[in-house]
Amino acid sequence: MISRPQRILFWTLLFSSVLMSVVLLRMRERALDRLLASGETMPLNPPTGTPVQNVTMMMANDMDGSLQPGYQNLALPVDANARAHVILQHLLLNYARPNSKHPIAANKGVNEIFFINLPLEANQVLPGTLAVVDLSGSFVDAHPSGIEPETLTLLSIIATLHTNFPQISQVRFLVDGQQRDTLAGHADLTRVYLASDSPGVKHL
Amino acid sequence: MLWIEERCRGLTLGLILAPLLAGAQSNTPPSTPGKVPSPPVPAEMTASPAATPPRAAARFVVVIDAAHGGADSGARLSNHLLEKDLALALSVRLRSVLGAHGIYVVTTRESDGAVPDLNRAQAANHAAAAACISLHATTSGSGVHLFTSSLTQIPMTRFLPWETAQGAYAEQSLRLSSEIDSAMRHAEIPVTLGRTALQPLDSFTCPAVVVELSPLNTAGKVTALSDPDYQDRIVATMAAAVEQWQRDWRQQP
């Protein structure tokens, strides 16, 4: 025969267990929701454990038409293409910030960047690399039209690439994987740009 | 069509320009085959070159190239102002100011129509101009952006490749840019200098500069490109620079 106090204790414990299970399940659902929500807006993050490096960005300034070095600590992936992608994404992200000296509205930046090793030319010790930068259509659509802003954007990308990857000697631009005539009506995207300490244009 | 008018006095100019235009015929950019009918080269243009007349006797011609036009509006400068319209309006005003000072002006665009780069370059090159000025405008930056071609100086030869002919004028173009730069600074208009790869600039066979106008941003005060006083200042300053260039040009051998 079970005594009355024992029966009360049993039902109390059972009720507590059920309540705790319900609370735990609810908390788990909330945590999952939070995780999914943060995943949608999560910025491009390199895999954890990658070393943080001080990266030089060649920042454009519309007011004086200059490129000035800026420095940023970034966790960079090991793969060179992925590293260049992260660097360019942050460069363009800086231009979308308030008080940017070279304002470009928020956009998706660069889709992809890949390197192609060039054949060794006469008088060259090391072969150069062609960097192909695939800009997103949203970046091109958001870009202000004008010779100065467009030229500065290209020079900023070229100089930033060359500063961080000195082997890059030439740069080509695509937009969503296709060749486009100009960036926003002026700067020529059909040409191969020479990446050096003083960027120029390779006239084919 | 201004290049037709120019062709009427094509005997002397044609003799000088024959190699350039012949080069143009054989170097039509591959992107526009069949798109733009090339004007026939007048018979006299095929004659062998004669001696260049002395500068004092030669006519000082300025080409003004109002950029964009037609479906190509250029930059949207404000809700009511497009780059193509401002470029055309300033081209017309600059032409009348220079005309009032006795300077002969050839324009590449007279209305809101599309003018292919090839036609602009042909019009400019046919004029044997002492200065070619392309007018653009943007909302970025402050004051005036002066651009010369990114081409490096190449020797002046009888035949110049069409797409890079400006290379033969690289140093003269830098001097013209410097002249406009001085005049703008004198008028307290900020200037940035740059080099760019742009058509029709790279095909111009004349000292050539792109003048890109932007709002005036001084000490936190912004003057829009639509401001009539600002436009007047720019036109007057450019006219002063061209007149100074004319004086320098006359003194050159």
Ligand SMILES: [Zn+2]
């Ligand atoms: Zn323009």
